[in-house]
Amino acid sequence: MGVAGCGKSTVGAAIAAGEGLPLIEGDDFHSTESRDKMARGTALTDTDRAQWLVTLGRQLAGHPQGVVLTCSALKRAYRDQLRQAAPGLRFVFLDIAPEAAQQRVAARGSHFFSASLVASQFATLESPAGEDGVLEVDALQPIDSLQRRVHAWLTEGDAA
Template sequence: MGVSGCGKSSLGEAVAQATGLPLVEGDDYHSPANRDKMARGIALTDADRADWLATLGAQLQARPSGVVVTCSALKRAYRDRLRQAAPGLRFVFLDIGQAEAQARVSARAAHFFSTKLVDNQFATLESPVGEAGVLRLDATLALTQLQIAVTEWLATAQEPA
């Protein structure tokens, strides 16, 4: 989880491959209307995200033996909705600076997310640091280093209280 450009998709794919778990790319589940809004630089509202979060919750419930899901989950309320769908759910928070996120989003080719929305992502972000079942990682670390940290954490982490 984290703001756009933090590396959720790349890390999610690497962790899914390393663990043998299926990958659910959260961006693939946005409605056409939401994708259009984001492409035009219009930030999504809580109401816009409601069905998307419900769909991701259903994806979690459909895979009780485990799944890697990429999702911004910027607000605690969003994370709590996903936790309700999958008790024991853990989050990897890819923490990144605003300038680096902006540079990464600007460099992406063929993605629907407008660079105009990066500032809004940071304004919306409620840090999950201190919440149960959260691992914070520096998003600027090498992908291999991030993947190893996550897979080791998943292998040893206790279920959140």
């Protein structure tokens, strides 16, 4: 989880492959209206995200043997909603500075998410640092290093 540009898709794919779990790309479940809104540079509201979060919760609940889901989960209420759908759910928070996220999103090219929205992601973010079941990592670390750290956390319970 984290803001746009933190590497959710890339890191999520590495974790899913490393753990032998399916990967669900949360962005695939945004409505056409929400995608269009973001492409125009308009930030989503809680109302825009409501059905998306319900759908993601169903996806999580439908994989009782485990799954890796990429999702911004910017607010505590969003994370709590997903936790209700999948008790025991854990989050890897990919922490990144606004400037680095802006550079990454601007470099994407044809992605539907407008780079002009990065600031709104940081304005919405309620850091999960300190929440139970959250591992905070530096999003700029090498992917293989992040994957190994997450694997250790998942298998050994190392939340450090």
